[in-house]
Amino acid sequence: MLYKITCGNSLAEINTMGGELVSFIRDDVEYIWSGNPEYWSGHAPVLFPTVGALKNRETEINGKVYQMKKHGFARKSEFEMIELTKDSASFLLKSSDETKISYPFDFELIVKYTIFNNGFNTEYKVINTDHVEMLFGIGGHIGFNCPLVADAQFTDYTIEFEEVENGPFYYTRTEDSDGVIHYEDRVKSLEGKKAIQLDYSLFDKDVLVIDKIKSKTLNLINKKNNRGIKFIMNGFSSIGLWTPPLKKAPFICIEPWTVNPDFSTNSKQFSEKPNVSSLSPNKEFTVSYKVEII
Numbered sequence: 001m002l003y004k005i006t007c008g009n010s011l012a013e014i015n016t017m018g019g020e021l022v023s024f025i026r027d028d029v030e031y032i033w034s035g036n037p038e039y040w041s042g043h044a045p046v047l048f049p050t051v052g053a054l055k056n057r058e059t060e061i062n063g064k065v066y067q068m069k070k071h072g073f074a075r076k077s078e079f080e081m082i083e084l085t086k087d088s089a090s091f092l093l094k095s096s097d098e099t100k101i102s103y104p105f106d107f108e109l110i111v112k113y114t115i116f117n118n119g120f121n122t123e124y125k126v127i128n129t130d131h132v133e134m135l136f137g138i139g140g141h142i143g144f145n146c147p148l149v150a151d152a153q154f155t156d157y158t159i160e161f162e163e164v165e166n167g168p169f170y171y172t173r174t175e176d177s178d179g180v181i182h183y184e185d186r187v188k189s190l191e192g193k194k195a196i197q198l199d200y201s202l203f204d205k206d207v208l209v210i211d212k213i214k215s216k217t218l219n220l221i222n223k224k225n226n227r228g229i230k231f232i233m234n235g236f237s238s239i240g241l242w243t244p245p246l247k248k249a250p251f252i253c254i255e256p257w258t259v260n261p262d263f264s265t266n267s268k269q270f271s272e273k274p275n276v277s278s279l280s281p282n283k284e285f286t287v288s289y290k291v292e293i294i
Contacts, residue, residue: 008117019079019091033143039249045075052261053179106130137259162215235287
């Protein structure tokens, strides 16, 4: 089911399937990718309780092996709308017999969207309702139309970081290893810079991963007209940048993550997954990102 929230000249729509933002329009400009399945059927999925790929699609938690799909199960789960105002909406996913097939913990995941006249805020709150320590990762996967206007090109846009980013930068591999990271795929040519000029060739392998990101803010900006978006992160340790390989799709995903995809050298232990978070019983964990129109 779709819910709408508004503020001034801005309108957003959120789907209870996946608790996913599917549209953000300001002054008749749509900023979120349409979900055209010719390229990618997503819009801005919620990634939980893992991000990216697990090696061989499986992991071991507390002595038991679980099968888990890429990016976890939240993006394919039905959320409950628990609070709705004119300019905000909150959605809840609880652990269930179905989630415990692939992930053993009791949890609540609340996703809150707040819209304002010049953008929107997304907050992820994870609550450990179990009696044991809970391991997890969470992230966003927001597809932004790129170009944003009809007379522009994908290559007109640059991603500008607040800080010089030394990474390390890596590619994930889809064609032969289902999206895990290989250490030999480090992208040293992009390290030590404050900007990345967009080009489709950057994504011929798959996701460009920036680990240990220092910047809290980055801009996706058209250098010809200085229009675009400011992306502000709170609590994330890495990001992915992605557009489908070899498709020249008219969008770019900015993906703030608390945990990384597996490396090819990872063990099966979920506790050893890069940057995995741990949460004590009855405790909460919150991260968020904010988008402002430039």
